[in-house]
Structures are given as C-alpha cells and as structure tokens.
Amino acid sequence: MAKKKPSKTKRAKRRTAPAKAAKKKAVQKNKKRKASVKGSASRRSAAKKSKRAAVKSKAPKVGRSKPRQASQSASRPASPRPAGATAPRYYITTAISYPNGAPHIGHAYEAIATDAIARFMRLDGYDTYFLTGTDEHGIKMLQTANREGVTPRDLVARNVPRFQAMVERLNCSNDDFIRTTDERHVRSSQAIWQRMAKNGDIYLSKYSGWYSVRDEAYYDEAETRVAENGVRLGPQGTPVEWVEEESYFFKLSAYQDKLLALYKNVPDFVLPKERLNEVASFVKRGLQDLSISRTTFDWGIPVPGKADVGKAKHIMYVWVDALTNYITAVGFPDTNDPKFKRYWPADLHVIGKDIVRFHAVYWPAFLMSAGVAVPRRIFSHGFLFNRGEKMSKSLGNVVDPFGLADAYGVDQLRYFLLREIPFGQDGHYSHEAIVNRINADLANDLGNLAQRSLSMIGKQRGGVLPQPGAFSDNDRAILAAADAMIGKARDAMKTQQLHQVLNAVWAVVADANRYFAGEAPWALAKTDPQRQGTVLYVTAEAIRQVAILAQPFVPTAAAKLLDLLAIPVGARSFAALGAAHRIAPQTALPAPAAVFPRYIEPEVAAT
RNA sequence: GGCGGGGUAGCUCAGUUGGUUAGAGCAGCGGAAUCAUAAUCCGGAGGUCGGGGGUUCAAAUCCCUCCCCCGCUACCA
Secondary structure (H helix, E strand, C coil): CCCCCCCCECECCCCCCCCCCCCCCCCCCCCCCCCCCCCCCCCCCCCCCCCHHHCCCCCCCCCCCECCCCCCCCCCCCCCCCCCCCCCEEEEEECCEECCCCCCHHHHHHHHHHHHHHHHHHHCCCEEEEEEEECCCCHHHHHHHHHCCCCHHHHHHHHHHHHHHHHHHCCCCCCEEEECCCHHHHHHHHHHHHHHHHCCCEEEEEEEEEEECCCCEEECHHHCEECCCCCEECCCCCECEEEEEEEEEECHHHHHHHHHHHHHHCCCCEECHHHHHHHHHHHHCCCCCEECEECCCCCCCECCCCCCCCCCCCEECCHHHHHCHHHHCCCCCCCCCHHHHHHCCCCEEEEEHHHHHHHHHHHHHHHHHHCCCCCCCEEEECCEEECCCHHHHHHCCCCCHHHHHHHHCHHHHHHHHHHHCCECECEEECHHHHHHHHHHHHHHHHHHHHHHHHHHHHHHCCCECCCCCCCCHHHHHHHHHHHHHHHHHHHHHCCCCHHHHHHHHHHHHHHHHHHHHHHCHHHHHHHCHHHHHHHHHHHHHHHHHHHHHHCCCCHHHHHHHHHHCCCCHHHCCHHHCCHHHCCCCCCECCCCCCCCCCCCCCCCCCC
C-alpha cells in the first residue's frame, strides 16, 4: 500500500531510505484447482519492512506519497447499490495517493481491496460511500515540478488524471474522488485547523535542528558528526547547519491518555491487531508535539486567520491537510451536511502499514481536538513484492497497474491479489503465481464448471434450466454448502479477511466439481434424464450463489456468469442468497460462453 | 538492547487446554473418466514439525537454551 507522507517532529530523524527489498521465499506454483476448505488464513504476522521510509524530516512538508489511488469511476458493473434511507450506512476510504509520479501496483492493490470491501457491503445491504483521491500538496510535489520545469499545478494536472484513470481501469466503484487541491478541501482544512486552535491545541514555536541543504532533511544531533576540517556532517556525509524555523505546533502530547483510552475501548480500532499493539506501545512512551506548518515553501494550504505571524507565511504541513480529506468529502466543515451526518464517522480507513501511526495517532487526536468523532477502524494492509523478474520479460511493463490489467485482465488481477495474499500481510506476486491462480481457480475450477454444466443444459436440455426432482443427500449437501457461504463470508468480512471470503467461496466451487463428477450427469442423460435434470439444476444453483458472492471481487465476470444463469439484475444482492431464493427452474438460459478464459502464454516470438 | 511475531511436506500455509498412522491447497507421480476452457475426479508418495536439552506414560504442542527471519522501539558509537 502505500505510504504517505513523512512525519516529522521537530528534529525528526531522517530516514530516507525507502523500503528495502523483498524477502526471499520462493515462488509457488500451483495449478489445478485449489480451493481448500478450511481456510487458512492466518494472517498472523505480516512481516514487512518498511519502517524507514516513512518519516523523513526534512524541512517542510515533504512528501508522503505512495499508495492508494482513487477516482470515481462510473463503471462498476454489477454491484447494485441498495442504499435506501433505512439501510445501515458504511463509509470506507483508501488513503489518498501522492501523485508525484505514476500510480504503481501498491496503489492498485489498495484500491482493489477497498473496492472489494465496498462492493461487498453494498451487496450486503449497506448504504455505502467509498472515497479515494489524491494528496497533492507538499515539498516533494514542488521539487518534482521544479525538476521537470513545470509548476506544481501543472504537475498535478498531468499526474492526477492517471490516478483517476487507474481507479477506473481497475473497476473501482468509488463514489467520490477527492483532491486536496479542491477548493472544498482548502476550506475544510482551514476549518479543522481553526477548531483545533480554538481548543487551544495549536501554538507557535520553532522547529529546529541540524539541516542538510543537500539532503533537504533535518537530523538529530546524534546522527551528525564533526569532520576533521571542523564541518559538521549528516549521516549521508553532507554538511549540515543549525536551522530554526518558525512553525505552528499541535499539542499532540496532550492526547496521550485519550488515545490510550481509545485503543483500550476499541480493541479493533486498528487491524491487524499487531499493529494496534505497536501503536499503543509507541503512544505509551510519550508523545511529542507535532510541527504542523512550514514557511519555507508555499505549495500547500495557507494556515488560516491571523496565521501570518511576522513575515512568515505558513502553510499546513502534510498531515492536517492530508488526513482531513476524509471529512472534507462528506461535507465538512458543514457538519449539518446530510452526507456528514449520515456517513461520518467513517467505518473504515484502508491504508498501508507504513502510515498506521498517522492514522491511528495523529488523526484521532486532531479529530478529538476539533470535536469531531473519530473513525471506527483503521485497517493496515501489507506491501507487495515482485518475486523474480520474470514478469517483465515477455510482458514488458506489467508491473504498472495498467500493464497488469492489460496482460491478465482486471478481474483476474483483482482475484489474484485478494485471494493470494492474506489481507493485512505482505505479499508476493509473479507472473507464475498470477497465471496459476487465473488458470487453476478461475478457468479450471469455476469457469470450466460453469461451462460444462451450462453447455449441457444448452445441448441436452434445449437451453432450459431443468425442473429438479426430489433432492438426494448429495444434492442437499452441496446446496447446504452453498447456503453456508454467506455466513462464512460475513464472518470473515467482519475483520476484512478478504482472502478468507474467497477461500470459503472457492471451497464450494471445489465441492461442486466433486459433486458434478460424482453424479456424472453426462451418463445420466441416457439412463435417467430426470435425475440429470436435478443434478444440473443443483449445479446451477450452486454456481448462482458462488457468482453472487464473487461479485465484489470479479465484478465483470461475475455479472457475466449471472447473465448466463438468467439471474435478474435485481436478484443479485446477498439478500438473494440461500434456500429461500433458489434459481428459478424452467428458465430459458442464453447460450453459454466462457467467463474466465484460460491464460495462454503469448507466443514468444522470438528469434 | 528491550518488547512482540515467526521458523511444520518442493511451494504457500493450517494445526498448540500435550494423546491414535502431523493436515490442506498447489506442484509432482499413478489411475479413472471424457459432459467441459488439454478442463474434471480418485489414489500413493512426500515432513528429524529450526538445533540441542528437559518435564511427562505421551510434545509440533509445556519449560530451558541456542541459531535464523521479520516488526515496533531504544541506544551505542
């Protein structure tokens, strides 16, 4: 996922190093079907690396960056929105992406996962509001623009559309795409600032430390050393000088107890759980006040009011500006806005593990100071690592979201990322792993099952779904397994275990294949047509439920499959699952067509 | 350095209030079937459960210790 901006506190530590690399491990292979029943999941520890990366300390804002994506798209195939005034509401967000470059797979992963959750909740009857967007201010943006000889505004105008296009390409169903350069966000940020100031939590002081012009970073004195010639050098070997800059500070230190109380009262405020433990221990050690403005550059939101102290013109530094996007989108500062009243506090902020602290510490503290409710949950996902270089060999640019989508298909990419990686843990992707999932789970297991059963109905049943006879024990068993999916899915979704949802659904696909092979309807065609009809009916019903539950993950293909089963668009929500809504017999079905094509290695041309 | 998590089949993992022959998926091997997207089904094989001690009638599961990996954090220079 992504990370965001760095933080800094007065002297901050430097850390610049980006993440490291990946671990090792090998690849996996697999082909055939997979699907196991129990699930496995384990999310346990997510390993990860990243830590450094995040903070930096440079002078002014600096960039955040990374993850998330956004955009609102209009496409969103299946996934009707129930909404309705009486429906429970669900507000979910991704972190906003830092568009100082092109979107990468980390942004795509976060967008896809968040979209799957949003679609799931919608299908389950929640009036869901899904937000994503871009975090456009900061010194990194300014530096990138300068390097390229354009203005920050030009840079943003050029890059943001790519993020919007990515979200659309990935078939994300976001309801809004916020940009921190939106006028609404400027007002919102200034409003929350004033609320915090009014509460007595903002004061003017000095942000100082050993600053390296070359590194554009502040260092702790301990990180510096004096060279033989008397020049003090930073860890990178560059000269540093003592700099004091006027800055506004937020009294984060005053929120230690309140934050600890929050973590204690809401044990699942941060998931996976290990992350909350880390955050809590960090807070317990004591919090320093936070520098929240800068005067050395101006690409940011101006600090409101009498902010211009002396000659210095302050702009907000990163976090206040960035985090506030979540309330801006629902109408803040107008707390009477219908959207604000309905959707805030957010139910879930999906973010990268590198920015957990900012969301679990700063954000709730800002909100408490401003007198606004805190979000209900922060879910931190892991990082993705490309295992091996095989991917780029014959596929060229596959590491970028658009390239991956072109090479494998959007549904296939979504399925792979959400099924292969326990949500919350780091994951690896490789061409082999993706192809295995596509062919084994999608093409062989589900696609082939649908194809063989539906084509049988087409060829031997005149395209009409048979009227079933009395159900046998085997019939009842597979139907019961299908009926039980939604319960398992909801259970897994309570803690965003997306891979477990898919695990439960595909376990039924495996059951259905065993059932189909065991009943051998192709043989029954000659010996017992009535019984064959029952088997085909039961199989179609199982596929129907699988397809409905697969919609959040593979929206386009699932919709296509439901079309093949002639399921009305209005009967595709989770409310249609279970024994009370069996597929209607004697319905004319359209001619079957492949829903999940098998991935065939492109001809290597080659020499 | 402190705290926390983890080292189980080729790969990804599940399994710990201790107890029959340690499980799944994928890969691999063999067989069946032939409706289907060279897909499906079945079966065997495959593991000193990181190493070493210990407790116990019995330990992957408990205790001690060592090695390695990862995360948060601290500090040393």
